[in-house]
Amino acid sequence: MTTMNTRSLEQPTLEDNYLTYTRGIMSWVLTLDHKRIGVMYLVSVLGAFLLGGVFALLVRTQLLVPDGLIMDQDQYNQAFTLHGGIMVFLVIIPSIPAALGNFVMPIMLGAKDVAFPRLNLMSYYLWVIGALCMVYAMVGGLDTGWTFYTPYSIDESSAMSGVIPAVTGAFILGFSSIFTGMNFIVTIHRLRPDGMTWFRMPLFLWSIYATAVIQVLATPVLGITLALLAVERAFGIGIFDPALGGDPVLYQHFFWFYSHPAVYIMVLPAMGIVSELIAVHSHRHIFGYSFIAWSSVAIAIFSFIVWGHHMFTSGQSQLMNVIFSFITFSVAIPSAVKVFNWLATMYKGAISWNTPMLYGMGFIVLFLIGGLTGLYLGTLAVDIHLHDTYFVVAHFHYTMMGSALIGFIGGLHHWWPKITGKMYNENAGRFAFVLFFIGYNMTFFTQFMLGSHGMPRRYGTYPADAGFQTYHIISTIGAYIMAIAFFTMAGYFLASVFGGRRAASNPWGGRSLEWQCTSPPPHDNFSEQPAVGDCYDFSVLRWDDATNGYVWREDIEHPGMTHSEASGE
Amino acid sequence: MPHPPTTKAAGARGVYATEAAQVRAGSLGLLLLLISLAMLFGGLVLAVLLIRLGNTVWPEDLPHLPWQIWVSTGSLLAISLSFAGAVKAAKQQSDVGIRICLVWTGVLALIFTAMQVWAWVNWSDQVSQLETMTDQHRVAIAGFWIFTGLHVAHVIGGLVPLAMLGWYAVFRTWTNARHGLLRHTAIYWHFLDAVWIVLLLALIML
Ligand code: HEM
Numbered sequence: 001m002t003t004m005n006t007r008s009l010e011q012p013t014l015e016d017n018y019l020t021y022t023r024g025i026m027s028w029v030l031t032l033d034h035k036r037i038g039v040m041y042l043v044s045v046l047g048a049f050l051l052g053g054v055f056a057l058l059v060r061t062q063l064l065v066p067d068g069l070i071m072d073q074d075q076y077n078q079a080f081t082l083h084g085g086i087m088v089f090l091v092i093i094p095s096i097p098a099a100l101g102n103f104v105m106p107i108m109l110g111a112k113d114v115a116f117p118r119l120n121l122m123s124y125y126l127w128v129i130g131a132l133c134m135v136y137a138m139v140g141g142l143d144t145g146w147t148f149y150t151p152y153s154i155d156e157s158s159a160m161s162g163v164i165p166a167v168t169g170a171f172i173l174g175f176s177s178i179f180t181g182m183n184f185i186v187t188i189h190r191l192r193p194d195g196m197t198w199f200r201m202p203l204f205l206w207s208i209y210a211t212a213v214i215q216v217l218a219t220p221v222l223g224i225t226l227a228l229l230a231v232e233r234a235f236g237i238g239i240f241d242p243a244l245g246g247d248p249v250l251y252q253h254f255f256w257f258y259s260h261p262a263v264y265i266m267v268l269p270a271m272g273i274v275s276e277l278i279a280v281h282s283h284r285h286i287f288g289y290s291f292i293a294w295s296s297v298a299i300a301i302f303s304f305i306v307w308g309h310h311m312f313t314s315g316q317s318q319l320m321n322v323i324f325s326f327i328t329f330s331v332a333i334p335s336a337v338k339v340f341n342w343l344a345t346m347y348k349g350a351i352s353w354n355t356p357m358l359y360g361m362g363f364i365v366l367f368l369i370g371g372l373t374g375l376y377l378g379t380l381a382v383d384i385h386l387h388d389t390y391f392v393v394a395h396f397h398y399t400m401m402g403s404a405l406i407g408f409i410g411g412l413h414h415w416w417p418k419i420t421g422k423m424y425n426e427n428a429g430r431f432a433f434v435l436f437f438i439g440y441n442m443t444f445f446t447q448f449m450l451g452s453h454g455m456p457r458r459y460g461t462y463p464a465d466a467g468f469q470t471y472h473i474i475s476t477i478g479a480y481i482m483a484i485a486f487f488t489m490a491g492y493f494l495a496s497v498f499g500g501r502r503a504a505s506n507p508w509g510g511r512s513l514e515w516q517c518t519s520p521p522p523h524d525n526f527s528e529q530p531a532v533g534d535c536y537d538f539s540v541l542r543w544d545d546a547t548n549g550y551v552w553r554e555d556i557e558h559p560g561m562t563h564s565e566a567s568g569e
Numbered sequence: 570m571p572h573p574p575t576t577k578a579a580g581a582r583g584v585y586a587t588e589a590a591q592v593r594a595g596s597l598g599l600l601l602l603l604i605s606l607a608m609l610f611g612g613l614v615l616a617v618l619l620i621r622l623g624n625t626v627w628p629e630d631l632p633h634l635p636w637q638i639w640v641s642t643g644s645l646l647a648i649s650l651s652f653a654g655a656v657k658a659a660k661q662q663s664d665v666g667i668r669i670c671l672v673w674t675g676v677l678a679l680i681f682t683a684m685q686v687w688a689w690v691n692w693s694d695q696v697s698q699l700e701t702m703t704d705q706h707r708v709a710i711a712g713f714w715i716f717t718g719l720h721v722a723h724v725i726g727g728l729v730p731l732a733m734l735g736w737y738a739v740f741r742t743w744t745n746a747r748h749g750l751l752r753h754t755a756i757y758w759h760f761l762d763a764v765w766i767v768l769l770l771a772l773i774m775l
């Protein structure tokens with residue numbers, strides 16, 4: 001038994017932090033603290049990631065040989081459906097906003113919590129219920145693909161009984177996401193302290209804000225679409241099923257009206273994280289702050305008017321096709337604005353090759369490939385050839401995994417010291433990144449080749465003489481390498497919790513407010529209102545060997561709020 | 570028995586500097602909720618109407634809209650008025666005015682709900698007497714159920730704060746701290762009213 005006294009002797013700054021503030025399982029289950037809710041999301045999302053990853057490995061293993069190695073066709077359909085459904089609805093959409101966003105957003109803003117802490121906890125439990133529905137759907141079986149296209153999801157003879165639980169789950173997850181978005185918008189509008197003007201907000205907050213707008217506007221449309229699908233399935237009402245007089249293309253319009261904006265729900269927060277990673281680890285003022293901020297908003301707006309590019313081959317009118325094709329190109333502009341600004345920030349910066357920075361740079365490379373291939377697909381004539389091939393699979397993995405997930409993993413490395421108060425092994429981190437990056441490109445770059453050579457997506461077998469197998473083998477080996485990389489990460493993260501070096505308040509040299517409170521942060525985030533400055537002006541910081549972190553320079557006056565390490569208390 | 574402070578800052582953690590700031594946050598949250606619900610109902614109406622327009626032949630022998638619907642429409646409109654009255658009475662610090670308006674609103678809300686349920690009985694009677702049942706019949710009939718059902722679900726959501734307000738106005742002394750909740754509940758019911766008008770128009774077109 002450690003008494004209060006000895007504990008504080010051993011670990012002086014651990015005393016009042018959000019982890020130790022109250023104890024016992026109920027203090028977590030019923031917590032209203034945004035940091036704890038963030039951690040609960042984090043653990044849950046990572047658990048779902050493991051499950052989705054298992055299905056991914058099953059899919060890849062199947063494709064090692066032309067006739068399929070381990071599954072029959074029906075099992076294969078289920079494997080890729082569950083992989084996609086879990087990764088999209090349970091992992092990527094909540095990963096950054098709900099897990100990392102919940103943890104850091106109020107602190108970055110200088111607030112004590114989100115605007116509606118109870119609603120925040122409710123969002124989390126909605127996620128849990130949605131996840132349980134998804135797991136239940138697995139038992140009944142689900143083989144529609146993550147898009148639940150009609151008639152696959154309706155037709156009695158083929159659709160499996162997991163459809164209703166799965167769409168119910170996605171519906172509930174949708175509301176979890178809507179409430180999180182509402183909460184974040186109100187927080188950013190109403191809880192900004194004095195001095196935190198819109199254009200002093202860290203760029204991560206801009207991107208979270210733009211994301212939240214999409215969540216609030218687009219997700220209800222998915223909700224009602226899935227509800228109608230469930231009604232149709234349960235009572236035989238012909239809304240989307242042609243056999244009952246419904247219109248399957250209408251389903252696609254409604255689905256993509258949500259799901260194209262949803263891809264920006266996934267990637268915008270990652271772009272926000274990358275803006276932080278690049279600036280902090282280059283120790284250089286972010287270049288073109290307001291361009292990056294506004295481009296987030298522009299992307300959010302554009303994202304609502306391009307959904308038709310998913311439907312070029314669905315039989316929608318040629319005029320619509322041409323219009324959607326043109327508007328699709330315009331999305332590339334704000335995306336490119338961001339990339340140029342990140343590169344300009346790194347140029348002449350003093351780059352620290354920390355693990356989070358590697359992910360930041362990895363993001364730029366992978367998003368470039370993902371975004372540019374999006375333009376190929378947005379080109380009407382090219383898409384007719386490439387639609388529903390592995391080229392599309394490669395494109396959206398470069399954007400969803402190579403960009404959105406990488407942003408999340410990078411952010412996790414960046415804020416891990418803040419969340420846990422411990423440093424992970426930096427060399428292990430770099431090693432895992434390299435492993436991941438190699439495995440990633442082996443897995444997905446080959447799929448561009450597969451797709452342009454005509455390998456369709458969602459097939460569990462392929463002709464032996466079509467020249468596909470070599471690519472499939474490389475792709476599968478890449479997937480195994482990625483799996484090793486992820487287990488390595490899990491290993492050093494866990495090791496750091498139990499035996500890691502204590503993290504300083506500011507291990508990387510960040511200037512946004514979360515680096516001004518202790519690691520881990522205290523229960524109330526700030527005891528006094530922190531003074532807000534230019535959160536990208538790093539010139540006021542210097543490295544301090546004694547604490548293994550950055551501190552305020554003595555020759556520059558601190559604008560307020562006692563800085564525990566700088567004052568050397 | 571003294572009753573606890575009305576609007577405690579969330580989780581008692583002092584997230585908000587003042588109570589007014591908390592009400593302002595609530596207003597924005599409500600606005601976002603309503604925008605979100607508007608997208609939900611808008612999507613629903615659009616989907617069903619597009620199916621309707623996509624069908625060139627549409628059955629002639631569909632059930633008639635139950636007469637109860639018109640009574641409930643009237644009471645919903647009256648609810649909006651009496652809520653406006655309550656908000657005005659609150660501004661004028663008239664406890665009696667608030668009490669009368671809220672009790673009225675409660676009665677009207679019960680009438681509305683009862684009429685909708687009665688309309689459902691009427692509707693299912695008519696449906697059971699239909700001689701033919703094509704796919705188009707099914708869509709039209711289901712449209713009625715879905716529109717009214719989803720709307721009633723949101724009405725039930727609005728009954729909760731209404732009951733709280735009514736309880737407070739009748740059995741307690743009114744304090745200004747309740748004004749935020751009153752205003753927000755009123756706005757929510759105005760929204761239910763507007764949504765209902767749209768749904769009703771869509772039902773007539775079906
Ligand atoms: C420069 C930006 C982008 C453009 C121009 C673009 C364009 C496209 C086009 C035209 C398609 C349809 C291909 C087809 O099915 O034939 C597509 C599919 C897809 N894109 Fe993108 N995209 C972009 C960025 C993103 C981002 C950032 C994400 C996700 C984070 C994303 C996720 C997806 C997904 C999930 C699909 C396919 C869904 C499916 O059919 O299952 N895209 N993209």
Ligand SMILES: [Cu+2]
Pocket residue numbers: 259260263306307309310
């Ligand atoms: Cu799209």
